[in-house]
Amino acid sequence: MSATTISSPVPIPCVADVEAAARRIAGVAVRTPLVFSPILSERTGARVFLKPETLQRTGSFKFRGAYNRMVQIPEAARAAGVVACSSGNHAQGVAASARLLGMPAVIVMPHDAPALKRDRTRALGAEVVGYDRRTEDRDAIARAIAQERGAIVVPPYDDPHVIAGQGTVGLEIVQDLAALGLVPDLVAANVSGGGLVAGIALAVKAQAPGARVVACEPAGFDDHARSFRSGVRERNPEPSGSFCDALLAPTPGALTFEITRPLVGEGASVTDAEVARAVAFAFLELKLVVEPGGAVALACLLEGRLGVSGGTAVIVLSGGNVEPETFIRCLAA
Structure with a gap:
């Protein structure tokens, strides 16, 4: 398994860039709701909220x-x-x-x-x-x-403006929790190249420095978790092999890893079978349609991989663009 050293030729964005992005996209992007989940809260013993980016334009945070x-x-x-x-x-x-x-x-x-x-x-x-x-x-x-x-x-993740735009997810999470008199103790987000979790970390850590931000990945494509442990950007051994097609980047981005290594530093992973159960759970219990790659963080929560007990947790459902045949197979699981 090979490793890649960190090298970023572009400036690292900060929370001010996320706030500027929020002003640019206001009125164009959907400000998705933060939804409290009684069933997940009862199941985990935490106060669990969902951020359904499935409701965003084009069906994902992207x-x-x-x-x-x-x-x-x-x-x-x-x-x-x-x-x-x-x-x-x-x-x-x-x-x-x-x-x-x-x-x-x-x-x-x-x-x-x-x-x-x-x-x-x-x-x-x-x-x-x-x-x-x-x-x-x-x-x-x-x-x-x-x-x-x-x-x-327009890179999918290794760009300061792209990262800042994705970070508006985290900004909205913090703002909506603050309106309820709460701060996040944990925010779990799906990760491929790392743009979403990097942007979320910038926004969340600026307002809630004690919060844990967890990068959630499919098993066998846990390059972020391995990279956090080694301190260098690890590559996945195979380019494909999971039905979480949205999360198959070969390695963390150079720029995103510079952000996530100090601000996230923690990963969790689940198998495709566990993701399929989470997709079915989202539909049957939460009444939400989530694609496999968008349900990995939810699967990590359901499978007990996030260490949630008490406090306030937010699970980002990052996308809902699932083919009908795949969705039916998940429901059958």
């Missing part, structure tokens, strides 16, 4: 970061458009932002991405370019397209 990055592109540079790499949720966030801003968009997506996500990306007006996860370098493909067209690359 719209926040994409729009915050793209709305800052100067008008004169927008005609050349943007390029992004994604298995589906960032793709839709970029495509929707491009449509709102009147920009063309090209998305480099793996051939094994869910058809639902590919189709919705195209329906939003983006051009989709496929690639093989095992044999091709998606970043190289995106760079070549950007160079040819003069387009701007």
